[in-house]
Amino acid sequence: MQLFKEVGQAIAGESKIQKKRRLPYLTDTLVRAILFLCSLVSVFTTLAILAVLVVQSYYFFREVSIIEFLTSKQWTPLFAEKHFGILPLLCGTLLTSLIALLVSVPLGLAVAVYLSEYARRPIRKVIKPFLEILAGIPTIVYGYFALLTITPLLQKLIPGLGGFNALSPGIVMGIMILPLVTSLSEDALRAVPDSLREGGFALGASKLQVSLTIVFPSALSGIMASIILALSRAVGETMIVAIAAGNLPQLTWNPLEPVSTMTAYIVQVSQGDTPYGSLAYNTIFAVAIALFVLTFILNMISFRIRKTFMAIGGGN
Amino acid sequence: MSYFKIETRNVSLYYGNTQALKNITLGVPENKVVAIIGPSGCGKSTYLRLFNRMNDMIDGVRVEGEVLLNGKNIYADGVRVEDVRKRVGMVFQKPNPFPKSIFENVAYGLRINGVTNKRYIEETVERALRQAALWDEVKDNLKKSALALSGGQQQRLCIARALAVEPSVILMDEPSSALDPISNAKIEELIWELKKKYTILIVTHNMQQAARVSDWTAFFYLGELIEYAETKDLFTNPRNEKTQNYITGRFG
Numbered sequence: 001m002q003l004f005k006e007v008g009q010a011i012a013g014e015s016k017i018q019k020k021r022r023l024p025y026l027t028d029t030l031v032r033a034i035l036f037l038c039s040l041v042s043v044f045t046t047l048a049i050l051a052v053l054v055v056q057s058y059y060f061f062r063e064v065s066i067i068e069f070l071t072s073k074q075w076t077p078l079f080a081e082k083h084f085g086i087l088p089l090l091c092g093t094l095l096t097s098l099i100a101l102l103v104s105v106p107l108g109l110a111v112a113v114y115l116s117e118y119a120r121r122p123i124r125k126v127i128k129p130f131l132e133i134l135a136g137i138p139t140i141v142y143g144y145f146a147l148l149t150i151t152p153l154l155q156k157l158i159p160g161l162g163g164f165n166a167l168s169p170g171i172v173m174g175i176m177i178l179p180l181v182t183s184l185s186e187d188a189l190r191a192v193p194d195s196l197r198e199g200g201f202a203l204g205a206s207k208l209q210v211s212l213t214i215v216f217p218s219a220l221s222g223i224m225a226s227i228i229l230a231l232s233r234a235v236g237e238t239m240i241v242a243i244a245a246g247n248l249p250q251l252t253w254n255p256l257e258p259v260s261t262m263t264a265y266i267v268q269v270s271q272g273d274t275p276y277g278s279l280a281y282n283t284i285f286a287v288a289i290a291l292f293v294l295t296f297i298l299n300m301i302s303f304r305i306r307k308t309f310m311a312i313g314g315g316n
Numbered sequence: 317m318s319y320f321k322i323e324t325r326n327v328s329l330y331y332g333n334t335q336a337l338k339n340i341t342l343g344v345p346e347n348k349v350v351a352i353i354g355p356s357g358c359g360k361s362t363y364l365r366l367f368n369r370m371n372d373m374i375d376g377v378r379v380e381g382e383v384l385l386n387g388k389n390i391y392a393d394g395v396r397v398e399d400v401r402k403r404v405g406m407v408f409q410k411p412n413p414f415p416k417s418i419f420e421n422v423a424y425g426l427r428i429n430g431v432t433n434k435r436y437i438e439e440t441v442e443r444a445l446r447q448a449a450l451w452d453e454v455k456d457n458l459k460k461s462a463l464a465l466s467g468g469q470q471q472r473l474c475i476a477r478a479l480a481v482e483p484s485v486i487l488m489d490e491p492s493s494a495l496d497p498i499s500n501a502k503i504e505e506l507i508w509e510l511k512k513k514y515t516i517l518i519v520t521h522n523m524q525q526a527a528r529v530s531d532w533t534a535f536f537y538l539g540e541l542i543e544y545a546e547t548k549d550l551f552t553n554p555r556n557e558k559t560q561n562y563i564t565g566r567f568g
Binding site: 193195196198199200201202203204205206209213214217218 | 368370373398399400401402405406408410412413414415416424425427428429474477478481
């Protein structure tokens with residue numbers, strides 16, 4: 001057997017050693033190719049999703065005009081009398097997201113300033129993991145937390161509040177995006193050079209004055225970017241609103257009313273017995289593409305702000 | 317009343333277990349410029365930062381002895397560090413203007429002290445900018461970002477910012493080491509001008525600069541004050557061998 005092998009190698013014109021030498025080169029190329037294919041997966045997935053959305057919503061927009069979609073004030077695709085206005089869903093999405101921002105921005109910025117400017121290292125080491133745990137809680141848990149804990153609590157405070165409303169999931173979403181606001185804002189605050197803090201202290205400014213009038217404004221663009229990213233996260237959040245907001249599309253800015261959001265509507269239809277290929281079924285793609293555009297714009301804004309922020313070099 | 321505007325008496329400073337300043341007694345008379353020279357790591361900047369208690373912010377720093385401003389110990393109990401810093405201005409090695417407008421940079425010290433009188437703020441900003449020899453260059457662009465100024469202009473802006481709160485002492489930590497020769501000359505000229513109203517303590521790596529701007533010069537080496545004399549004496553006729561070696565460029 002050994003003989004045959006060696007003869008074979010001789011014919012191929014390669015010794016054992018030469019082959020061994022070529023091996024690392026081959027594995028290198030192979031690994032590189034595999035890694036490249038892996039990276040392509042994400043590109044193709046994005047493109048495929050986009051293609052499905054465009055094609056499927058094309059079927060929808062063949063039957064419903066874009067003008068009705070964007071201007072009608074009712075969303076009743078599952079009723080006998082059908083209306084296809086995205087505004088109630090958009091309104092519900094923005095309402096719950098804004099409530100989430102009202103909770104997470106003040107709280108998140110306060111925590112970020114504390115962690116970046118005040119907290120000593122041991123305290124930071126304790127608080128940061130807790131924030132990360134908060135970020136790791138599954139949203140279904142948050143959803144039931146909203147429905148079964150926060151809503152009853154709110155009902156005690158606000159008499160007559162229904163079991164489903166925009167306020168409770170909004171608050172819980174705020175808690176969910178709190179770690180995002182906190183950690184990105186903290187990064188922005190910590191990127192402010194110490195020389196600026198020293199400049200403030202040397203003029204007799206207190207710690208609070210330095211934090212609020214020098215460090216915070218210097219980090220403002222990074223903070224704005226974090227807020228918009230958090231908003232985009234809230235807009236895309238599904239489970240919490242699907243469980244606790246009530247799934248009732250109505251055009252209202254009253255946080256005590258039940259609402260439906262774009263994401264919650266998609267869940268509702270895709271789980272129900274809506275026949276595949278029907279107009280009602282295709283609505284979810286129209287809503288999805290609207291959602292895609294909305295979060296895409298928000299992410300672009302955040303990206304732009306962060307880019308200019310980096311160009312300035314964090315106020316350096 | 318002490319003869320000196322600012323002085324240290326038997327001051328030692330420790331970073332944890334390392335002693336950075338060893339038993340230093342030194343005084344700066346009013347309206348004089350005193351330069352501190354010495355090789356890197358000799359404690360010059362640490363010494364300078366005693367007078368506005370900027371060392372306080374570093375964990376594990378311990379100061380022994382007395383640091384006096386107008387004869388009063390600024391490390392005594394009950395002294396508010398913010399009050400000390402309002403009376404002792406500081407200019408840093410690298411210009412560090414705030415990312416605000418030129419006007420707001422100079423007005424900052426007033427605003428944090430709760431000054432709201434618009435006229436008074438405007439007058440003070442103009443006066444400080446004139447004192448810092450920057451007014452003519454920026455008077456038409458006060459709303460422009462301070463970051464758009466050149467390095468030399470930024471440093472003069474930082475001097476104006478310090479002057480606006482009307483301190484009586486100015487600490488300068490190698491104020492022109494990051495600047496070009498022309499900006500450097502302007503800063504030195506400015507120091508001559510400022511001496512009439514202020515007491516100045518300046519740390520410098522540049523011995524020519526020390527010789528040009530200061531009345532008295534102190535030579536530090538490894539945390540010790542080796543020699544303190546009138547500037548022309550120290551540079552022409554040093555009494556200590558280490559001083560002589562340093563100023564003739566044999567080490568450092």
